[in-house]
Amino acid sequence: MNTQLLIVLVLLCACIGLFIINKPRMDVVALCVIILLPLCGIMSVQEALLGFSDTNVVLIGALFIVGEGLSRTGISFRVGDWLLRRAGNSETRLVVLLIVAVVVLGSMISSTGIVAIFIPVVLSCASRMRVPPSRLMMTLSFAALISGMQTLVSTPPNMMVDSALRREGFEGLKFFSYTPIGLVVLVLGVGYMLVARHWLNGTDKAAGDDDGQPAGDGALVGSSQRRLQDFITDYQLEGRAHRARVKIHSPLVGLKLRELTLRQDYGANIVAVERRGRFSDELREPNSGLELRDGDVLLIDLFREGADIAALCRAMSLEPLAMPEGYFTDESRAIGMAEVLLPPDSGIIGKTVPEAALRRRYGLNVVGLRRGRKALGPVALDQPFHAGDTLLVIGSWKAIRRLQRRLEDFLVLTMPAESEVVAPALSRAPYALLSLAVMVGLMVTGIVPNVIAALLACLLMGVFRCVDLTSAYKSIHWPSLVLIAGMIPFALALERTGGVDIAVNGLVNALGDSGPRVLLGGLFFVTVATTLFISNTATAVLMAPVAVTLATRLEVSPLPFAITVALAASTAFSTPVASPVNMLVLGPGGYRFIDFVKVGLPFSIVVLLVCMLLVPLFFPM
Template sequence: MNTELLLVLVLLCACVGLFIVNKPRMDVVALCVIVLLPLLGIMSVQEALLGFSDSNVVLIGALFIVGEGLSRTGISYRVGDWLLRRAGNSETRLLALLMLAVAALGSVISSTGIVAIFIPVVLSCASRMGVAPGRFMMTLSFSGLISGMMTLVSTPPNMMVDSALRREGHEGLSFFSYTPIGLVVLALGLGYMLVARHWLAGEKHAEASSSGGSSGTGSAVPRGPAKRLDDFIREYGLEGRAHRLRLKIHSPLVGLKLRELTLRQEFGANVVAVERRGRLSDELCEPNSGLELREGDVLLIDLFRAGAELRRLCQVMSLEMLDMPEGYFTDESREIGMAEVLLPPDSALIGKNVPEAALRRRYGLNVVAVRRNRQPLGSFALDQRFRAGDTLLVVGSWKAIRRLQRRLEDFLVLTLPAESAAVAPALSRAPYALLSLGIMVGLMVSGLVPNVIAALIACLLMGAFRCIDLSSAYKSIHWPSLVLIAGMIPFALALERTGGVDMAVNGLVNALGEAGPRVLLGGLFVVTMLITLFISNTATAVLMAPIAVTLATRMDASPLPFAITVALAASTAFSTPVASPVNMLVLGPGGYRFIDFVKVGLPFSAVVLAVCVLLVPLFFPL
């Protein structure tokens, strides 16, 4: 082993360790790799920056924009509503339609976003059927992972494998190269989950789910295809917490700016909005820290504490209590809205409380309730720390809520109420978004232009048809993912140049070579799958793809089956909740434990392994 290889291996082990603990973030680790490789003399600066010029990095960025266009035009949510209507009261029909819908949408859109959209749909269906949501939630995450096996653009590992093949001078993959295998896995997954659902979510889960948001008000989840603002209020037990208070002439609050108020600390009162001239002004729907209060202003407050505090607040601050009309939020729904927001594992809000998160100052929104493990925190306090998987109910202007949808690294907007359709930014442009998507897929399938050009054409069409604006387009791109990919590509090159790839290939050949190529495929699959359980599947694919291509060359075989095996294994992250973001998303809503994923995911991983070993050589001869 030469010195350069030793340095690369040490750096690789350090990166894997940092990926596992997620400190610092994976994109920061990737940037460190880009800096260290030239400093260690392993490659030039130009070679270290090679990942940023890779066409698949641009392609992935363009697909983020296409997905945002579909979201802004309401297409994804409409599919969810259709699923809710078609499922009726049949568990089997819901499970089948759920897997088909998620696999179809996930083949062209981010599976994480699709799963986030479908979580509230599944919760509503489960409530209507009177069954535990845990019987369906793992089906949702599994179908999200299976969608990564459907098309070339369905997940970054597929594109990274294609890029590795082309760099080595081999023929790349087509748009539907993965589809035959993916369809078989989807069919087997459907049959498997029809059985495996009975292993999940016993009576304890069901009871928690059914009582999760009632607070003595009956069923928390609406029976229709979409929740309304009043449903949110009932579900989170917010009745009686909203009050309208007018500032009297001698009120000590007159002339103060919102950042100077101490109502939260002294009275547990949160200013949600300010009425001026008898209506909610667009400007005042998202009060900022510099907003100065005037005599006669009406504060819409959310009172976290008991009613006695309201009387004390009115007395001390010289406020007049006004009537809260029934259906107030519904009447003002064109100005002010609500949304359920999920905190993903890497959100910057994890570990912070409401004042530290400063959502009103940063985003013009207020947190009025929190749900943890599907249970509203009735004793939620402003100093309580947020955890990964918490669902926040936020209130603010629709404009602010829409802005939050673009902050994918910190938030996942799960549910928008039915009233949001009246203020959807591009609802009427849905046909044009579908047209743009169809043109992109058609160009990719036909091969008339490179995939990246087809995706960029779709982005331009989305903009030309006003499905998305430039600001939304740039903010929709998940830059940490692109930086991670760009940082790992030169790492793979460094392993290849220093002999690390040859060493891994020799190890596999020495261990399994005499058993035949199918056993080698199985061994490659298992190694890739195990690695992706601990680090990003994209990083795994970038590292393992050169090994697969070199292994095929060493065996004097076609590189296609070996490369596709790596891509399929990178999406086989069924066995632990931390192996994939989609698993983390359903962990809380499904009421699952770690062992539930092992119990259900491990056997299905073995099924995918068998499919790969048996069918990949048939579709892609060795």
């Protein structure tokens, strides 16, 4: 063993140790590697910085922006809403639909982002079905990891393996190279989680309220902010909200909201209108110029004591509809609430709700009033406003944010936690889908390199206003890119100093006479064992050169070996530190380290057997 190899191995062991204790952060460790390799004479500065020019690093960054576009336009959230509707009260149906939805989305955009989006959805489902979140959260992380086995761009390890093949002069992988095996793992994963979820009934308390109860509908993990449900309770809104559909002969058809007299006649206020859109029902902002149509569903606030929804429906030819539990939190991407303080010089002091005309001027409705520490109840909505009053307003998030700029009249005190996940570009959803389709189409056909296809999708997202520059730059998870860029020269250092050859010789000497499937199994095992301690992305960067060199030594195709490393890197089910998605569900699921071992290790063995059987069939040596 030469001196340079010894230095590289010492650095590698130090990095693994620091990755395990997570001090300092992994991206900081990667930067230290970039500094130390040139200082130790292992490589030049230009070679140490090679990772930042790797096309796959740029590709991963671009995919973060594409995922942000899908989030800002509400596509990801609409999938979550669809999941809630279709699952009903069936936990089995929810598990199946959750896995399929996450795998489909995660095959095209960041699985970490998908998990972050679905955590509040899963918590809401668990609350409604009255099942422990631990029964569902690990299903979410498993689905995210399985999504990484579906396409070339579904997870960074896949792209790192592709990059290693191309650096050695071999043909790279296709967009759907992983899909045949990934689909088999998907089917087995669905069946496995339908059984394995029952092993997680007795875990510790999940993230949520301080008393250990599951977080309520719409709760945001890790958020200390008040939620929409807190506003509803504090301002005594329970039982006031009703839904009714406008019939074809209703006298309301053709009238604009400013022309209605429901407030004076019935103590009723229309706070939102559901209207059938091109793709699904949409909540319309209740501005005074909105003209009602037959088939519209009205969200009505009965604020006056003694107001009768039945009498209103009879008089106005409305069809009463059920008010689903958790309606406001389910619709929190379109409709929001906020607490607004009236400063002493506010122009609406001394005015009543109709006189203030907040609907006409700002597209907002006042549904609650607090004077001092006390919520006054619905009867106060007929009284003039005082300086220092706190109003609870309801309307679109866009309208609420417009109000934040009117400091002379209003001071927005409190925005609920749900405002953090609102989709501010809902109307741009078709354009986001078009941008995504262009990217996938170019990647599948191979007309242009994958990185060019992703960058083009980013530009289209910007042109169509699905993202802006601020949100685009914020969406990129820079620590992940720095980690990958820092580990790429490490892999080069191991190759140059003979470390890769030592690993290959060890595998060949141990398993060389056992046949190709056993050799693939050994490579799979070493890769999975490494992910037990460091991230699957770093593992893929280190193990991909070993796979390619092993295939070259055996004078066989490198594809089955490279594919095995990529699939093994996504088989990060057994520890919380093996993948960021496991860390995300650790708190909300109330899991211990042993829970991941108990559920993840058996399924890792299942994936190992699948790879040993199917990889040689789809990728002959």
